[in-house]
Amino acid sequence: MxxxxxxxxxxxxxxxxxxxxxxxxxxxxxxxxxxxxxxxxxxxxxxxxxxxxxxxxxxxxxxxxxxxxxxxxxxxxxxxxxxxxxxxxxxxxxxxxxxxxxxxxxxxxxxxxxxxxxxxxxxxxxxxxxxxxxxxxxxxxxxxxxxxxxxxxxxxxxxxxxxxxxxxxxxxxxxxxxxxxxxxxxxxxxxxxxxxxxxxxxxxxxxxxxxxxxxxxxxxxxxxxxxxxxxxxxLGNPGMNFIPAELDSRGIHAPILAEPLPAPASPPRGQLTLGIRPELVRMTGAPTEGSVGAILVDQAIGIAGRYLTKAKIGETVVKVNTDGRPPAALGGAVHLSVPRDRLMLFADGNRVS
The missing domain is CATH 3.40.50.300 (P-loop containing nucleotide triphosphate hydrolases)
Structure with a gap:
C-alpha cells in the first residue's frame, strides 16, 4: 500500500x-x-x-x-x-x-x-x-x-x-x-x-x-x-468568463441574461459574478430566444476550424468559441445566449452551491 x-x-x-x-x-x-x-x-x-x-x-x-x-x-x-x-x-x-x-x-x-x-x-x-x-x-x-x-x-x-x-x-x-x-x-x-x-x-x-x-x-x-x-x-484556454452580477428581489441580473435567474434559497453575500465557459456561449447573427445584443470586437483563428472571439455587451467583454467564422465582421452586431443551467454563481471568488 x-x-x-x-x-x-x-x-x-x-x-x-x-x-x-x-x-x-x-x-x-x-x-x-x-x-x-x-x-x-x-x-x-x-x-x-x-x-x-x-x-x-x-x-x-x-x-x-x-x-x-x-x-x-x-x-x-x-x-x-x-x-x-x-x-x-x-x-x-x-x-x-x-x-x-x-x-x-x-x-x-x-x-x-x-x-x-x-x-x-x-x-x-x-x-x-x-x-x-x-x-x-x-x-x-x-x-x-x-x-x-x-x-x-x-x-x-x-x-x-x-x-x-x-x-x-x-x-x-x-x-x-x-x-x-x-x-x-x-x-x-x-x-x-x-x-x-x-x-x-x-x-x-x-x-x-x-x-x-x-x-x-x-x-x-x-x-x-x-x-x-x-x-x-x-483551467481552460481561454479560461472561464466572469460576468458581473447583481441580486435583487426579482433574482440575479447580469449583462449576459435576457431575464434574471432565480435567487438562491440563501442569498449570498459579497461581490457576485456569473461564470460560463467560452465554448458554452452561443453567438448568432440574428436574435434568438433568450439572447442579448453585443458587438464583435475581436477574433482569432483557433484549431479545427474554430474561432476564439470576443464580444462586448455594454462594457462587459464575453469570450466565445465558435464553430467556423463568426456571423459578423469586427464591429458588427451579434447576439449571445447561454444555457442557464450551466451558469455558475460566485460570491467573492467562491462558488455558491
Whole structure:
C-alpha cells in the first residue's frame, strides 16, 4: 500500500509561508498532479514528500508510516527532476540498471527483466547501447523516468520533467509516461504548471494557489465544476468568463441574461459574478430566444476550424468559441445566449452551491 497522507502540513521560510496547512490524501496507485502557477508552493510540497525539505508543521505518511523526519534514502521513493542526472560513461541500459545494483533483494535476472520491461514500455530498445551524450533532451528524460520506475519503489515523484524538452519530444514523453503509469501501478505525484499535461496524465489534480490546495478532484470535475473563480480562470484556454452580477428581489441580473435567474434559497453575500465557459456561449447573427445584443470586437483563428472571439455587451467583454467564422465582421452586431443551467454563481471568488 502506497497511499500518501499529508496532515495539515505547513512550510515556512522565515516570514514567508510557502505551503499553508495542506491536508489531503493521494490514493494508492493513482497519478496525482500538483498544478498551479509559478510560486504557488507545488515544488515545495513535493520536496517535503521526497524528504528534501522538512515541514514546519504537520506530518507526511506513506502507507500509514510516518516519514516526516526520514531522509530521502529511507523513504523508498523514485524521483525525476527538470534536469536529469545521468552517468555519461554508462549506456542507457546501464543507467537504468544502476539504482538496482546495490539492492541485494534484486537478483541479476530480475534487474535484467525490469530493464527490458522499461526499454520496451518507453520505446528505448533501439537506444539501449547508446551513451547519454548521444541522446536528445527528450530521450534523456525518458531514461530518467525509466530509471525511477525500474526501481519499483511504491511512490514516484516528478518535478516538471518536460519543462526543458522541445515540443515534439515533450508530446512523445507524455505518451510514454501514460504507457508507464497504466502498466506499472505505482503511486505517482507529478508537479506541473502546464494544464494540458495535468488534464492528460492525472487521475486527480490538486490545484494550488498561494500555498493552499484550492480544489482536488478528477480533471473533468475541476474543469466543469470549479469551486473558485481562480479554478475557472486557470483551467481552460481561454479560461472561464466572469460576468458581473447583481441580486435583487426579482433574482440575479447580469449583462449576459435576457431575464434574471432565480435567487438562491440563501442569498449570498459579497461581490457576485456569473461564470460560463467560452465554448458554452452561443453567438448568432440574428436574435434568438433568450439572447442579448453585443458587438464583435475581436477574433482569432483557433484549431479545427474554430474561432476564439470576443464580444462586448455594454462594457462587459464575453469570450466565445465558435464553430467556423463568426456571423459578423469586427464591429458588427451579434447576439449571445447561454444555457442557464450551466451558469455558475460566485460570491467573492467562491462558488455558491
Amino acid at each position: 502506497a497511499e500518501i497522507v499529508i496532515e495539515h502540513v505547513t512550510k515556512r521560510f522565515g516570514s514567508f509561508t510557502a505551503v499553508d496547512d495542506v491536508h489531503m490524501t493521494f490514493a494508492d496507485g493513482e497519478v496525482a498532479c500538483l498544478l498551479g502557477p509559478s510560486g504557488c508552493g507545488k515544488t515545495t510540497l513535493m520536496r517535503m514528500l521526497a524528504g528534501l525539505e522538512r515541514p514546519s508543521e504537520g506530518r507526511v505518511l506513506f502507507g500509514g508510516r510516518d516519514v516526516t523526519r526520514l531522509p530521502p534514502r529511507k523513504r523508498n521513493v523514485g524521483m525525476v527532476f527538470q534536469y536529469p542526472v545521468m552517468y555519461p560513461t554508462l549506456s542507457v541500459a546501464e543507467n537504468l540498471e544502476l539504482p538496482m545494483r546495490h539492492d541485494r533483494s534484486v537478483s541479476t535476472a530480475e534487474r535484467k527483466r525490469r530493464v527490458d520491461e522499461v526499454l520496451d514500455v518507453l520505446d528505448l530498445r533501439p537506444l539501449a547501447g547508446a551513451f547519454i551524450e548521444q541522446l536528445d533532451a527528450g530521450s534523456r528524460q525518458k531514461v530518467a523516468v525509466g530509471r525511477a520506475v525500474a526501481r519499483q519503489s511504491e511512490i514516484v515523484l516528478f518535478d516538471e520533467p518536460t519543462t526543458n524538452v522541445e515540443v515534439n519530444a515533450k508530446l512523445q514523453l507524455i505518451r510514454a509516461f501514460k504507457r508507464v503509469t497504466k502498466r506499472l501501478k505505482q503511486t505517482i505525484v507529478y508537479v506541473t504548471h502546464d494544464q494540458t499535461e495535468a488534464m492528460t496524465l492525472a487521475d486527480r489534480i490538486a490545484l494550488m494557489k498561494d500555498g493552499r490546495i484550492m480544489q482536488y478532484d478528477r480533471p473533468q470535475v475541476l474543469y466543469g465544476q470549479p469551486t473558485t473563480e481562480f479554478g475557472g480562470w486557470f
